[in-house]
Amino acid sequence: MIFSFSATADFDFMTYFARHIGATVSNNMLVIPEYLGEGHIRKIDLSAEFKITIHRYILKEDLVIKRNTSGQKNDLITAFFYSNEQPLGITYNDAPDISFSQRDDSAVQVTSNDINSTIRFPARYSIHYMVVAITPSYLKQLLAFDRLNSTLQTITGSGNSFLYFERMTTETGVLLKHLSTIDLQESLSHFYMHIKVQELLYLIFQKLSLRESTTHQHINNADAARLLHIRNEIVSDLSVPPVLSELAQLGAMSETKLKQLFKQTFGTTIYxxxxxxxxxxxxxxxxxxxxxxxxxxxxxxxxxxxxxxxxxxxxxxxxxxxxxxx
CATH class of the missing domain: 1.10.10.60 (Homeodomain-like)
Structure with missing residues (x-):
């Protein structure tokens, strides 16, 4: 099954996905129809500029979610947290799937909404992930700090294109699971959820704030696809060290550009x-x-x-x- 959408700030994923699979939404929850699998999707609007969607389900067929660029300037930040209990495929600009598995904790991505992405979830596996959508201005207000390093300046700035990956820590994984179990019918659940999601954001942005403060290099859909392809090449045979010149040729970019974009995206050098x-x-x-x-x-x-x-x-x-x- 393929679900494709454009990532605009006012797009309601759950409503349109419900229409796509012939389901209904009740009390901000979509229950997966029996013919398709079991589980649910929950949506919480913490404010007009701060929303989360929690996915927990097992499907009878592969699910491919294609996020297309909005065609507008970047007006939304998406933080994607995957529990990494099962393998999934992530790709950009329709490149071949890149697998992230139990052995690789690179399961948190932060991206602007002007980067295409495709995520493939395999059938008959337990899927558990959360998407946090927040506007740059609201995030900057939450961070409430004037001296942001270059990475956070890029994320909270206007019109910047970016893609960052971080490994999911044990603390982040535990918090992610806890958030999915909160009873949203409880009187103070909305207030509690707001606090805990901010804690989740703190954990990822605190790590991003530790990255080397350097000038942001512009990244586009083609660059994102090449970087993920290069990353896949690096881990495909861990008995052989990567050769920079060969990777640069594979990515059709200069060695200097590759080193800069790889470190910017993954937070460390290729080696x-x-x-x-x-x-x-x-x-x-x-x-x-x-x-x-x-x-x-x-x-x-x-x-x-x-x-x-x-x-x-x-x-x-x-x-x-x-x-x-x-």
């Missing part, structure tokens, strides 16, 4: 991103319990197991052997 993904894969494999430390190290391209152990301990605070038994 650091590769090493982080390498350590996450190592942790995942070690927890499976069917490979030795040496086998995991060699599989991930380490010829020196002492170096592998030191690097792993730097990331996780335990050496690989202790981690596998923890």
């Amino acid at each position: 650091n991103y590769y090493q982080q993904a390498r350590m996450e894969e190592a942790a995942f494999l070690l927890k499976q319990g069917n490979r030795s430390v040496a086998e995991v190290g060699y599989e991930l391209g380490f010829s020196n197991l002492s170096h592998f152990s030191r690097l792993f301990e730097r990331h996780y605070g335990l050496n690989p052997k202790k981690y596998s038994y923890s």
